[in-house]
Amino acid sequence: MFNIHIPQAKNKYEFDELLKVFLKSDEYRLMGSEEEIGTDDSENTNGRDDVIFVPVFTEISTDSGKKEKEIKNQIKRFLYKELQHITGETPDWGILTGVRPVKLAGELLQREGSAEKARKLLIEEYYLTREKAQLLMDIVAYQSRLLQISPREAVGLYIGIPFCPTRCVYCSFPSNQGKAEHIAAYLEALHREISYVSERMKQKGWYPESVYIGGGTPTTLTERQLDGLLKHVTEAFDLSHLREFTVEAGRPDTITAGKLEAIKKYNVQRISINPQSMKVQTLDRIGRAHRPEDIVEAFRLARAAGIPMINTDVIAGLPGEDVEDFVDTLEQVLALEPENITVHTLALKRASRLKEIDSEFNYKQGKRVRAMLARAKEMLDCAGYEPYYLYRQKQMTGNFENVGYAKGDTAGIYNIRIMEEAQTIIALGAGGITKVFYPEENRLERIPNVSNFEIYIERLEEMLQRKEENL
Numbered sequence: 001m002f003n004i005h006i007p008q009a010k011n012k013y014e015f016d017e018l019l020k021v022f023l024k025s026d027e028y029r030l031m032g033s034e035e036e037i038g039t040d041d042s043e044n045t046n047g048r049d050d051v052i053f054v055p056v057f058t059e060i061s062t063d064s065g066k067k068e069k070e071i072k073n074q075i076k077r078f079l080y081k082e083l084q085h086i087t088g089e090t091p092d093w094g095i096l097t098g099v100r101p102v103k104l105a106g107e108l109l110q111r112e113g114s115a116e117k118a119r120k121l122l123i124e125e126y127y128l129t130r131e132k133a134q135l136l137m138d139i140v141a142y143q144s145r146l147l148q149i150s151p152r153e154a155v156g157l158y159i160g161i162p163f164c165p166t167r168c169v170y171c172s173f174p175s176n177q178g179k180a181e182h183i184a185a186y187l188e189a190l191h192r193e194i195s196y197v198s199e200r201m202k203q204k205g206w207y208p209e210s211v212y213i214g215g216g217t218p219t220t221l222t223e224r225q226l227d228g229l230l231k232h233v234t235e236a237f238d239l240s241h242l243r244e245f246t247v248e249a250g251r252p253d254t255i256t257a258g259k260l261e262a263i264k265k266y267n268v269q270r271i272s273i274n275p276q277s278m279k280v281q282t283l284d285r286i287g288r289a290h291r292p293e294d295i296v297e298a299f300r301l302a303r304a305a306g307i308p309m310i311n312t313d314v315i316a317g318l319p320g321e322d323v324e325d326f327v328d329t330l331e332q333v334l335a336l337e338p339e340n341i342t343v344h345t346l347a348l349k350r351a352s353r354l355k356e357i358d359s360e361f362n363y364k365q366g367k368r369v370r371a372m373l374a375r376a377k378e379m380l381d382c383a384g385y386e387p388y389y390l391y392r393q394k395q396m397t398g399n400f401e402n403v404g405y406a407k408g409d410t411a412g413i414y415n416i417r418i419m420e421e422a423q424t425i426i427a428l429g430a431g432g433i434t435k436v437f438y439p440e441e442n443r444l445e446r447i448p449n450v451s452n453f454e455i456y457i458e459r460l461e462e463m464l465q466r467k468e469e470n471l
């Protein structure tokens with residue numbers, strides 16, 4: 001057991017994510033500014049605990065915000081070096097534990113004025129590997145080629161359908177296996193929120209740059225319900241500036257020719273068809289009811305319906321899979337020629353069933369996932385895909401990343417904007433978190449909807465009131 005004492009830590013849990021990359025959760029104990037170092041002989045085979053004492057660092061900056069960040073980074077660098085020495089591990093993302101490393105790379109580029117200098121800082125001050133630093137700089141370059149700064153009036157719209165046919169074993173989203181009457185009641189409330197938000201946006205002179213219908217699985221809706229939802233969205237908002245309209249179809253077992261027809265009718269250009277894995281045993285293990293052939297068939301239907309852009313999600317690190325299984329999935333996916341491929345790393349949050357079954361699963365899978373992600377990068381580079389957005393999550397296997405790849409200029413604008421945090425995103429439906437961007441202060445203000453869909457229906461007036469007061 002390591003007792004790690006950080007006397008300057010105001011919130012010791014900020015360092016937990018970094019420690020978890022090196023050590024299992026029962027191998028260390030964190031102590032902040034208030035705590036004394038204790039030892040517990042029973043927990044160490046040597047008869048005593050090991051102590052890592054982080055020194056007190058001097059503040060250089062005069063700006064209090066920067067001061068805090070500098071000290072945090074110094075503490076992280078110290079811990080990284082110590083633990084690298086003890087464990088022999090060299091994590092790819094160095095001391096970075098945040099969700100948006102691309103944002104940091106963009107800020108460094110702006111500050112330093114050259115990609116080379118920014119890349120160097122990522123390696124020397126944040127301890128990223130050369131590959132990850134280069135990946136970030138490539139993504140920053142792609143994004144600045146594709147997108148300008150968003151005008152204030154242009155917003156992203158997110159509409160959530162929190163229902164799925166079954167629940168995946170790794171799921172931590174608000175996904176419900178709702179009965180028909182529940183879904184109908186939910187849609188009634190959602191339609192009211194759409195009407196309200198469209199009016200509010202018109203009053204403010206705002207318009208959607210992108211519309212993203214996500215979930216859950218929006219194609220869990222019946223053909224009629226989906227048609228009704230798309231019709232309402234199309235009529236309610238001023239779509240004259242719209243650059244992107246997405247419906248996450250996701251589960252192939254929910255996709256029908258009729259739903260694709262509705263999607264096409266309302267000019268949705270992007271859908272996703274997500275295999276996650278093309279291995280039957282894995283699909284069974286993770287609680288997905290579809291087969292690999294269903295993915296192929298969903299692609300055929302979508303192409304026949306004339307959907308121009310398809311994204312497919314795959315996951316590295318699924319239980320029971322080795323590198324060959326993952327490569328085989330990628331080969332099968334590449335043969336379908338989707339415009340975008342998103343390579344996720346399995347993230348197990350507390351709300352997932354798999355986390356309940358094996359609490360150390362993330363920690364154990366690290367090395368295998370590293371090899372899977374490296375193969376994915378190689379194969380996708382080779383097939384002409386470029387990485388265009390990246391984000392990380394807490395509790396991610398091996399502390400890795402999710403990367404969206406695109407062929408040509410087919411990158412998903414909404415995906416980039418949500419990670420950039422420089423545009424207002426209005427989220428409708430249960431679990432939606434609206435983020436209003438204030439450019440003068442470079443600040444986001446959050447307006448959350450409740451995540452339970454039944455409570456959302458019950459308390460819809462309150463959700464609308466929150467938007468009334470804060471939008």
Ligand code: SF4
Nearest residue numbers: 164167168171175216
């Ligand atoms: S499809 Fe997505 S939202 Fe639905 S259960 Fe699976 S992980 Fe959760």
